[in-house]
Amino acid sequence: MPIFPIHGWLPLAHVEAPSPVSILLSGILLKMGSYGLIRATGTLPDGVSALQGVLIALALVSLIYGGLLAWRQSDLKAMIAYSSVSHMGVVLVGIAALNVAGLTGAVMQMVAHGLVAGALFLLIGLMYERTHTRNIDDYSSLVRVTPRFAVLTTLAFVAAVSLPGTVGFIAELHALIGGFQRWGWLVLLLSLGVMISAAYAIRTVGRLFTGPVSARMRHIPDLRGVEMVAASVLTAGIVLLGLFPAPALRLVSASVSHFSSVFGV
Template identity: 40%
Template structure:
């Protein structure tokens, strides 16, 4: 799965525009089919790490790959969205097509590499190298202000990661190993944990992005081409959440509990503040970009709730947000290709001339709001349950964000799709063609599947969440649910019942 997009990307550079398009599409479809095979052969309830390969390179550094259920789901998200991105760029990208396709295929290789890496330095190389193709995609094929957006994206994400590298060097020196599974089981001294946690936080908080480190995201989204926005929202933002669950929580449980309020405080501000900012946007892409910050705050709230519902909810929100926000950016791309503007006021009444578009756009709007029966509901409901057990005020702030989320998403939908036709050119736009219908239809099917039967997606991750909980339980901060227990003996049955409640 790493080799196919990598070599196809190199091959694209020697082909013409059409050859590059077909090569990229073929390579991403083959990689997706291999991903399906990976999922089918993954043994749920089997060993924690599966499909491992190991080859020493030099010194302590090794080519070490392997996945658990969490990595499996995120790899599936990446390989599912990639062919859709190639299709989205089919007619939209006309200059330097071979280079564009090569950049996307390189990005796919690096994204799979991040989720599969089991050596901490291999992870770092893949994590940072992913910046380069994204920087090129925004900087070469982006909008009018693309150079500013590309530099801002690059510098923000790079600065945070320098601190993370220093922390990694200290950890490897302390533990005597670069293996991520071994480091996850290492007990670092509590006084060092705080500094290590903050160094990793500097990198992951920018990637997620958490408020107030989010300001690069709206600029990057607005300037990026449609496919760039899809992969940025769909997968690159998930690297931060993956980092929290792979490094910050299991490696530094005491520090995670100690800095519980830092994460929750920033997440609560993000949910409310970015939702209010989204309400006043005139640019469709900017509105969806701010909604991404609010949705990713649900992820951080869930992951740091220190209970099963919260962590599983955070993971499902990550998968759901990858699909739904990617689909919303595709919806913006569809009308942008026809009218070449993202200004909400230039549209209106599209339900008359684009009924299929209006229907699919409605489904993704509802999933973003968290309507039961869509993927958005499952994750947000679980994350809120986890947050409520951790602290009721956190749940209160997160719920406020849900209400505001419904406000800005439905208002966007109403202004674009309903009402009177304000402009003749918008009224003359043709409905979805077969290519666009295929792209949006594929995501719609998975969004409904995840909403109706989330067990398919939760089953592979359940055992890994359990192992993470065993690791962090000792440090869990006293939340409302724990404070309510009168004595340890009375709290025992409650703790035992918790995983069962989460399992259902």
Template identity: 40%
Template sequence: MPETLLGQSPLTVLILVPAVVAALVWLVPPLRRLARPIGLVTSVVVLAGAVALAAGFDVAAADQAQFTQVASWISSFGASYAVGVDGLGLVMVLLAALLVPIVLVAGWNEVGLPVGVGDGDAAAERKALEYRRAGWVALILVLEALMIAVFAARDVFFFYVVFEAMLIPVYFLIGVYGGANRRYAAIKFLLYSLAGGLLMLAAVIGYFFVGTGQGPEALLLDQVGLVEMPFATEMLLFLGFFIAFAIKAPMWPVHTWLPDAAQQATPGTSTLLVGVLDKVGTFGMIVLCLPLFPNAAAAAAPVIIVLALVSIIYGGLLAIGQNDLMRLIAFTSVSHFGFIVLGIFVGSSTAVTGSMIYMVAHGLSTAAMFLVAGFLTQRGGTQDMGSYSGMQRITRVLAGTFLVSGLASLALPGLSGFVPEYLVLLGTFEQLPWAAIVAVVGVVLAALYILIAYQRIFTGPPSETHAGMTDLGGREKAVMGVLIAAMLFLGFYPAPVLEVLTPLGETVAALVTGGVA
């Protein structure tokens, strides 16, 4: 296990840097004018730190926590500040660190003034714009710190605290910077998330009192193998965690907050929300639900598999029926998360490994789709797909990047979605052939909702309304180029990610199939 300097984990540094810079940008007025370049430089530094972390990661021990740090926090409750990453935590930290600078560059001019602010006073408008942009950058950097913290958390209570704290920046990113119905969407997101969080808090408390002697480090994940409890108690605690994670994921039937949030949020916020934050739900299922409650997870797996299959089909069908482009992308994610959850609980190491890679692949493809959809709607002034026609003749690069992003989402060979979806279906077929057959319907639906959307927007006679629309500029091409390169890399050469995630996949599959003897 790599050593850390004086007991200080580099993960702690990666958490603190964006959080401190966010506070400075928000609280120091002279820095507000430079908020965007400061935020971008900070996010690139964090990305470089995450890459350095990956370079020092011991792949041979990928199923064990590395770069660990433990410090007593609330000893009377058994809570510690504990961080460390195994293979899955590492790739999720890398995903978060990659997408934040991409979102900052893509949204460089995304934040403007609300109508009526300044009333023609140039100085007042400039000051108000600086204030809004500084707030936007600060919220994204705080969110980055929390995303890294949640994927690195090695204590159950610390995980819960960060899990809940992430609601704050997301609520303001939607409620302040979103569309016309942003307040409704932000409140709906908050209420769903708080409901799940309350269930999880009750389960955390219950786990402490039935746990390992209620010692000062009782909630460390390293203690999970020492916990014994009656099955009924284990099932109740499992449900508390699982429902919270199902809401976050999101799974049917607790998914309804997502389409509203995606429709009203800015493209950058939707990218981080669906591309990274929603993965906390499936991440929590793997690192908390299964190790903490293996017997309950094994018993509940058949029901969860059915819910996952419903999510796959339901999300695909609803996506086909959407007119709003952002809602369409949101419903595709409901379907994709069904594949991820199916792979986690089907009891195959192949499927579990596929699910973990799926989390990364979906993060890349959904980021590309939300951002390129944002580029389109910012130019066209509407998210209604029926308002567009023949855009491939007007904005050729935009049309091409949308198509590539969509093909990655529907798992075309050579792009990021193919390998994980193939592994999930293969592993599912090995265990439950009928479930794999049902899930394949989702593959067909994916082809329909992506290609129908492309046909409606980009083919046919050009729209006179949008005849003068400009194509992607250099900044936007750079953003999409990085994402497409990442999707191609994962599509053609997934070996490094497979090597890191396979050991953990074998461990997780054993928990689902056998629980604890």
């Protein structure tokens, strides 16, 4: 689980890995640690309760620190990697709350991050195959050349900010409710992480729609059939789970409801 201070391996792995590996890493492998920690809360409740303060502290630091590092990146892959540290901080907030709302938010955030990060790594990887650059400055006004890529990338970055209508909003809302029930106003620091995420997302989306078109970008092809289908499936999942979360929430709630008896919540 890439949480501060044991997060340093993740950006290096993503930057060096080919896009399919990055998609697998972000979509599935990052969740293994979170899944193990959730299972540990049920089997080792006293130990987890004793470390509850440490977990929330690490979660909030990861949330803010990961967002700040993402803001400083010019390499899009590194930006998404550091944003993953921030998003996994939200997962840890939900787990550390040790209540049904928080754990529901943690599981939903795992799903949300898998879809959002998977979509972003897919889109950036497809564009890298065409341009051999991931520098954000080279992507200025790309909407004029590759409108399908620009629209889907914009949607994925909007989802990364967890705006209403996306699955990330559902996840972070439950994590926030669970954290507030446990720690009160302290957990509103989570909102600072959201604002930092909005800052680098707006900057990146702004590049796609403004500025001069780079000479190396003027004649690149837009997303093709299979590429468009793959990216659309991920972005559709982001929107559908955001607009119609009830089935997923019922499934998740059924899985975490037994924690009510374990922790008395």
